[in-house]
Amino acid sequence: MRTLVLKSLVLTGFAVVVVAALVWAAQPEYRGIRQGFADADYLDSQKCLACHENHFASWARTHHSRMTQEARPDTVLGDFERDNQLEYLGVKARMERRGERFTMTLTMTDGRQQVYTVDRTVGSRRIQQYVTKQDGQYVRLPVAYDLMNRRWMSLNGSFFHADSENFFQHQTQWDSNCVFCHNVKAQPHMQTAPNASARRFETEVAELGIACGACHGQSATHAEEASSPFTRAWWRLTKNEERKIINPRKLTAERSLMVCGHCHGQRVPEPMARIQEVMTKGDPFNAGEDLSQYYRPVTQATKIGDFSFANRFWANGAPRLTAYEYQGLLHSACFTKGEPGNRINCLTCHSMHEGDVKGMIKPENRTDKACLSCHQQYEAPAALAAHSKHKPDSTGSRCYNCHMPRVVYGVMSVHPTHEITVPDASLTATQAVPNACSQCHLDKSVNWAIAESKRLWPQRFAHTAVSTDEQFNQPEGPRALFAGDALTRALAAEALGGGGPAQFDAQWANPWLSEALSDNYPIVRFFAANGLAASEKRLPKPDYLGTASVRQTAYERWWSLYPSTRQAITELAGQWRARRVNVDIEVGE
Amino acid sequence: MAKGQKEPARAETTSASQSNELTASVASGASRLAAQGWVGIALWMTLGLLLEGLIAYRAPAYLQDTQRRELFRLAHAHGTLFGVLLLLAAWCSDRFGILPRAAELALRIGTVLMPLGFLLAGMWHPEGDPGWAIVLAPLGALLVIFGAVALALRVREK
Numbered sequence: 001m002r003t004l005v006l007k008s009l010v011l012t013g014f015a016v017v018v019v020a021a022l023v024w025a026a027q028p029e030y031r032g033i034r035q036g037f038a039d040a041d042y043l044d045s046q047k048c049l050a051c052h053e054n055h056f057a058s059w060a061r062t063h064h065s066r067m068t069q070e071a072r073p074d075t076v077l078g079d080f081e082r083d084n085q086l087e088y089l090g091v092k093a094r095m096e097r098r099g100e101r102f103t104m105t106l107t108m109t110d111g112r113q114q115v116y117t118v119d120r121t122v123g124s125r126r127i128q129q130y131v132t133k134q135d136g137q138y139v140r141l142p143v144a145y146d147l148m149n150r151r152w153m154s155l156n157g158s159f160f161h162a163d164s165e166n167f168f169q170h171q172t173q174w175d176s177n178c179v180f181c182h183n184v185k186a187q188p189h190m191q192t193a194p195n196a197s198a199r200r201f202e203t204e205v206a207e208l209g210i211a212c213g214a215c216h217g218q219s220a221t222h223a224e225e226a227s228s229p230f231t232r233a234w235w236r237l238t239k240n241e242e243r244k245i246i247n248p249r250k251l252t253a254e255r256s257l258m259v260c261g262h263c264h265g266q267r268v269p270e271p272m273a274r275i276q277e278v279m280t281k282g283d284p285f286n287a288g289e290d291l292s293q294y295y296r297p298v299t300q301a302t303k304i305g306d307f308s309f310a311n312r313f314w315a316n317g318a319p320r321l322t323a324y325e326y327q328g329l330l331h332s333a334c335f336t337k338g339e340p341g342n343r344i345n346c347l348t349c350h351s352m353h354e355g356d357v358k359g360m361i362k363p364e365n366r367t368d369k370a371c372l373s374c375h376q377q378y379e380a381p382a383a384l385a386a387h388s389k390h391k392p393d394s395t396g397s398r399c400y401n402c403h404m405p406r407v408v409y410g411v412m413s414v415h416p417t418h419e420i421t422v423p424d425a426s427l428t429a430t431q432a433v434p435n436a437c438s439q440c441h442l443d444k445s446v447n448w449a450i451a452e453s454k455r456l457w458p459q460r461f462a463h464t465a466v467s468t469d470e471q472f473n474q475p476e477g478p479r480a481l482f483a484g485d486a487l488t489r490a491l492a493a494e495a496l497g498g499g500g501p502a503q504f505d506a507q508w509a510n511p512w513l514s515e516a517l518s519d520n521y522p523i524v525r526f527f528a529a530n531g532l533a534a535s536e537k538r539l540p541k542p543d544y545l546g547t548a549s550v551r552q553t554a555y556e557r558w559w560s561l562y563p564s565t566r567q568a569i570t571e572l573a574g575q576w577r578a579r580r581v582n583v584d585i586e587v588g589e
Numbered sequence: 590m591a592k593g594q595k596e597p598a599r600a601e602t603t604s605a606s607q608s609n610e611l612t613a614s615v616a617s618g619a620s621r622l623a624a625q626g627w628v629g630i631a632l633w634m635t636l637g638l639l640l641e642g643l644i645a646y647r648a649p650a651y652l653q654d655t656q657r658r659e660l661f662r663l664a665h666a667h668g669t670l671f672g673v674l675l676l677l678a679a680w681c682s683d684r685f686g687i688l689p690r691a692a693e694l695a696l697r698i699g700t701v702l703m704p705l706g707f708l709l710a711g712m713w714h715p716e717g718d719p720g721w722a723i724v725l726a727p728l729g730a731l732l733v734i735f736g737a738v739a740l741a742l743r744v745r746e747k
Contacts, residue, residue: 004692004739005689005691005739007742008689008692008735008738008742009735011738015734050717051716051717051718053717054716055716236715236718
């Protein structure tokens with residue numbers, strides 16, 4: 001009997017050894033993959049899924065995950081079958097689905113036709129852009145799909161340019177532009193011929209879209225070590241944080257901010273000569289590293305040759321566009337006055353794996369909660385009212401309405417600035433910077449806002465002077481809609497149309513918006529048309545990209561609803577227009 | 590001589606007694622295995638019924654946690670099949686003679702530990718891994734392998 005037991009033990013031991021050998025042989029080898037490339041040791045998100053199922057699922061539902069995709073029936077969101085045509089500046093675009101493939105046919109004014117295949121898509125929330133592959137090079141097509149309004153649009157409708165004659169103004173190379181922030185570890189592999197215009201790209205990315213590697217960096221060592229259950233058990237048992245992976249929540253505030261700022265803070269190489277490395281070998285930055293070692297954020301003073309970035313900022317240096325949130329936060333007192341290593345950063349309010357995918361934010365952080373975590377003194381309603389001078393439960397007492405006003409444009413939408421400041425109405429008069437007070441009090445003048453600021457917060461504004469310029473005695477919403485530059489006008493149109501915190505009587509706002517339909521910037525007309533259509537159902541929504549005659553007809557039809565105010569408003573608008581400065585802005589999207 | 594004459598009778602008595610003890614031992618070992626097998630089948634089939642109910646009523650705690658779902662299914666499948674295995678072991682024991690006590694214990698404990706490990710590891714677990722109770726599963730597997738090997742050798746001997 002003893003012999004039988006011994007034999008059994010030996011055979012069992014043999015089985016264990018065989019199993020152990022097979023498991024050992026099946027262990028993954030990740031370290032060293034893509035050695036020598038910029039994306040060495042990066043893994044694709046499918047490999048992370050094996051252990052991080054919940055995090056993978058919460059990432060997969062975000063727009064980050066779908067930022068760049070191969071064009072397939074499940075990824076193409078534009079209408080390629082029914083409402084699939086656009087005519088703009090005389091060029092006719094026809095988008096068609098042919099089985100599993102998608103095409104865009106452009107018929108030029110002279111009748112020539114060009115057929116493009118849609119190979120990749122960019123974006124999945126507000127607009128979806130399309131990329132074609134021509135001779136091995138990826139090129140962004142000039143027609144995109146507006147997902148919010150379910151219609152095709154020329155990219156002229158999104159970028160801040162006046163109506164032009166160039167339909168292809170925004171057709172651009174994907175390999176050298178979009179690729180860097182819409183994917184993980186872009187490597188354009190640019191080959192420069194003696195003639196600079198003949199440059200070619202052999203672009204590679206670690207993964208299409210903004211996937212795990214964008215925020216967590218290289219993960220080969222982590223994944224390889226974590227493939228052992230004993231290592232995983234040890235990490236959990238000892239709560240060991242040395243897991244050889246970047247977790248932005250566990251970085252210092254500054255480094256965490258850099259992870260997001262890498263894309264949400266437009267940048268230029270540092271030094272500029274590094275551009276060659278970036279365009280050939282690829283983006284050198286890895287999450288967790290010091291971004292300033294490779295890049296410096298674009299500011300008002302930044303220039304590349306003769307090209308100045310100044311128009312992307314308000315006169316006081318605050319960003320006017322999205323993808324500059326990093327710069328905004330760096331200038332904010334919440335950041336500069338914070339304790340080094342523990343300051344405000346993106347993750348103070350935003351969550352990458354939780355909450356609403358629109359804005360990547362938890363519902364409670366759309367309230368005052370995030371601000372009150374530091375500024376507890378305003379938690380009591382009475383203290384809040386004493387601070388804001390508004391009823392505590394009103395929009396005027398929401399922290400972000402005053403300290404993060406909606407003065408930033410990006411992807412057909414208006415956004416809160418991330419330069420967290422104390423509102424100062426006088427900046428509108430002195431530097432043409434929109435102010436938070438006038439975001440709600442559109443029917444009041446800037447001088448009224450200055451006077452109220454002096455009355456309500458005398459300690460801060462006692463020495464602020466009202467403007468002697470007569471235009472600042474006029475209601476600021478309409479004044480900005482006609483006197484401001486294109487971006488100011490677009491913001492005003494959006495606010496008058498009810499996009500902001502305040503809602504206005506359509507009978508007061510709509511005549512102004514009707515007049516704005518004659519603006520020579522499509523994007524201003526876009527917001528005016530949205531505002532009109534939202535409050536008035538008797539007429540169809542004006543086509544902001546229609547031909548001049550179509551737009552004139554819509555303009556007249558909308559004015560026919562408000563005949564009594566037309567003369568006064570058009571005269572006033574004319575006076576304000578005469579003082580305006582038009583500023584074209586290359587929106588980096 | 591009387592003494593000597595009595596010897597064979599005593600030997601016969603002892604032999605018969607030993608044989609009876611052996612038979613009783615085999616019978617009790619087999620009945621222990623069989624009893625545990627039937628109880629196991631009843632219990633783990635009940636778990637299967639519960640899982641069907643969770644699926645039928647779309648219980649998110651089960652359906653949306655793939656790790657838990659896999660572990661519970663493993664617990665149900667192993668538990669039930671091990672019940673059948675114990676019944677087979679009982680039959681073999683009855684048919685081919687007594688199993689070493691260690692092998693019988695290994696089979697009986699291993700067939701409990703393994704599905705129990707899966708079940709408990711599925712109840713409480715971190716993301717991407719089973720809970721700590723999963724250590725019971727390989728331990729149970731080793732015991733079952735040992736028991737099965739011992740049973741195989743015993744059958745071969747006979």
